[in-house]
Amino acid sequence: MVENGIGASLKRKEDNRFLTGKGNYTDDINRPGQTHVYIVRSPHAHATINSVDISAAKAAPGVVAVYGGQDLIDDAVGGLVCGASVTGKGGEVNKTPPRNVLTIDKARFVGDPIIAVIAETLAQAKDAAELVEIDYTELPSTVSTANSDADGAPQLHEECPNNVALDWELGDKAAVDAAFAAAHKTAKVELINNRMVTNAMEPRAAVGEYNSGTDEITLYVTSQNPHVHRLVMSAFMNIAPEHKFRVVAPDVGGGFGSKIFTYNEEAICAWAAKKINRPVKWTSDRSEGFMSDAHGRDHVSTAEMALDADGKFLGMRVNSKGNMGAYLQLFSVSIPTLFHGFLLAGQYTTPAIYLEMRCVMTNTAPVDAARGAGRPEATYLLERLVDVSAREMGLDPAEIRRRNFIKADQMPYQTPVVQCYDSGDYHASLDKALGMSDYDGFSARQAEAKGRGKLRGIGLSSYIEACGVAPSAAVGSLGVGVGLWESAQVRFNPTGGVTVFTGTHSHGQGHETAFAQLVTDRLGVPVEQVEVVHGDTDKGQFGMGTYGSRSLPVGGVAIVNACDKIIAKGKKIAAHTLEASEDDIEFGEGNFTVAGTDKTMNIAEVAFTAYVPHNYPEGVEPGLDEIAFFDPLNFSFPAGAHVCEVEIDPDTGTLEIVNYTAIDDFGVLVNPMIVEGQVHGGLAHGIGQALLEGCVYDEDSGQLVSGSFMDYCMPRADNLPSFNVDYCPTVPLHNPLGVKGCGEAGAIAAPPAVINAIVNALDIKHLDMPATPEKLWRAAQAAG
Amino acid sequence: MYDFNFHSASSAHDAAAKLAASDDGSVMAGGQTLIPVLKQRLANPSDVISLAGAGLSGITKNGDGVTIGATTTHAAVAGSGDVPAALRSVAEGIGDAQVRNRGTLGGSIANNDPAADYPAALLGLGATITTNQRDIAADDFFTGLFETALNDGEIIKSVTFPNATKAAYAKFPNPASRFAMVGVFVAQAADGVRVAVTGATDCAHRGPKLEAALSANWSASALDGITIPADHLNSDIHGSAEYRANLVIVMAKRAVEAAG
């Protein structure tokens, strides 16, 4: 066993700098001669822009430049792009209305950027912004997910009649209809997946800088994927060619999906820096973040299940609408379709599934991937429907799950909705979760709570997700515009230290530690001598970034593959030095050894020899520095069983989570402490969605009502219990490291576990998220 | 934030003079309300006059009650052995530690947020507000949404809380802001039973119906069957008027139970 290798709960290397205030975030970066940009945004949800007068702003003190959308177009800067082309009903691909960096003739949501004011100081830019005169004609707006496609609804884009961007279907409708016709019973639930604002602790920010000597643009930006930022801004927006464009994503304080995308303000910083030949900085304040960060979720759905007399699922039918906001962001329509529909089988053998998903445009901020991205929506819908089915059948929720689970010996299992699961033992996870949460003892606890005037409920969530995003050919065939492989470079320095370049990006996940452990495990180099580098297109090779729980399952494999190349080359060098045949060299715990002898050479000595190749094998290149690209063969399928137990005060609707048990199958745990942290964070996110968070736009005015933390409720530590976390791992067929990904699981699993516990406590069929005290109070009153 | 002139006042008198000398000045105590408003450019005072050095902080107990200086922080009140438990619990329940370490009693009542906690305590204990100009009974002080009886240029120096036989505060926090969605302060005060409600309407007010019921019978069950009409109550995305009406009764009962 190598010390501090895979399986060690090593304290996070990066926390030294984070906890001592030495983190280097985008807003910490200040460049000589820097200017500040402030964005004038639409105060209206929907309005025609008749005219804009910037003359007073331009003349204001300290103003360097004032730009509108036409200025970028005149410089041949392209609009923001949607990277998804998903084929819907009738072979029709989603309609993608164009989006200028700064909107010119129409504003389509509160916060839509219109004018960029650049000044010596931020205060001067804000002062001047108040002098920009925009003449609007307000138009009626539509924010509703359910009704924006109705006849007579205000229209956002000519390209999208009835505000429909895509009508998509999945599955065998005839088979599902037949299943319902033959059903013993059916169950039905109508539900809303509430809209969320991700609210990373660090707001979005960008600093653009131009070097006229080299004609190179550098953009420091809060990004989960700096190479993708560069690619999009180069290939589609024409900001600069890739080889003259450096994108740096330094320390980033949380992303949760919202920092995947290329945003207006970032493009302005990069473009304007060259235009005025001075650095340009923008940092979002929290109010701007609420308005302009991509939001998540926002589905309305009707889900139905056909059951036989034993409670076996025969078929499932889902009709949904997904809110896309005012413009299609980068992944946009692929989230409610591919990333949602393909998970609708869940852990069950349901033979026939049919989904209709309509993607609608509304006068709200764009909606895109947010932690889980489509999979939380699928899991919530399915796990709620399963509980409603149990209620309909008079079966215990655990029992109906057991009757329908895919069995471990059925793996790999082809679902009717594209995905083929490679591993998992759902019975085992559930049994472990039920045991740990003392499910059998629940009725006694419920009775005891009743004596105290409290309503106690217990709820299950048997979730599955598709992570390790993603096999390039598979996603390409579905309309995702990129490959989703990952890359790594493992570079030995002559003195034996190792620098690892990864194409993924860490914005809180602890890659610098976990990835170093992979190298230590594989190469036997002490973990202190391994430095993981990410987030700079000038430092590392191309990479696709971090989202979809892909960094370890895809990026981690690339790292060990590069390590294996190091070992292969090292064997040649060691064989030469040790005067043995390459075939006789064994490698382990950092040492190359001639089999059966005590002749050995440490990997650091091999590295030194590679850089000082005085006595060196013929035909072998000097240096010890290897790159690997890894394209996964399949998604990975983390899954598990969560049990939530709640108590509700019927007089006020106050809810307390009294017990939460999470049993997850993430395969191999590289750093169990980090994994547990990811589970906790994900659960906070999921419980936040279930109980507290909800982004609200006013139906009449289209104004953002929940535009600050005074009205948008983030989960706090005292909203959460002490979690019981354990694992039930199985071995994935496709992942060479045996890992599955863990960053999104909690956010996916928790919402239905919480709501199932609530409906159990109240003995009702359904309650929409967020389950606020008032909703719970009303339900408790109605239930008597 | 717009530019303004910053001053430090050495006394309430000095603050009043500096305020009078400014075009459109504003005093600042803890800044926990004023600074966020300035940062969002929702206010544009010509001058900001800090009360931090004005000598208005401190807690003095005597036989009749306790007098708390206007710039005494919530944390200081929460941590003082001289302050009755009910009032301490009000201060303890305000905001978070950072807010409690900066925010002040005078700032809170001058601001008179409809969901602020202190106004309920002042009304519930029948406190007296002492300014640089006069004494004002709490019953006359809170006049409307963010409105008080303070004149232009009038500065709060202290608040005197008379002793009560029994008192307690029950707060139902807004889940997001943690201000009071509804807070009810009950007391057997020097002049009889007092009940004050915050969070439910434009500004904190007394509850005569509840006072009558509790005067007759000081027990939670005395409030059984009393309903609060919802028509004039606040309603927002966190809670409807009907819900708040329910909370008023539930919190009043809990306060009575806590008061003993």
Ligand SMILES: Cc1cc2nc3c(=O)[nH]c(=O)nc-3n(C[C@H](O)[C@H](O)[C@H](O)COP(=O)(O)OP(=O)(O)OC[C@H]3O[C@@H](n4cnc5c(N)ncnc54)[C@H](O)[C@@H]3O)c2cc1C
């Ligand atoms: C995150 C957060 C959470 C909060 N939660 C709560 C809560 O749960 N409950 C609650 O009640 N409050 C809450 N508050 C408000 C907090 O209590 C404030 O401290 C208080 O409302 C204002 O006090 P201040 O000393 O900060 O006043 P400042 O912000 O300095 O001033 C507020 C106003 O009062 C005026 N003023 C200040 N002092 C005087 C004086 N002596 N005489 C005359 N006028 C004066 C100022 O001119 C200004 O107009 C919260 C605030 C924040 C930021």
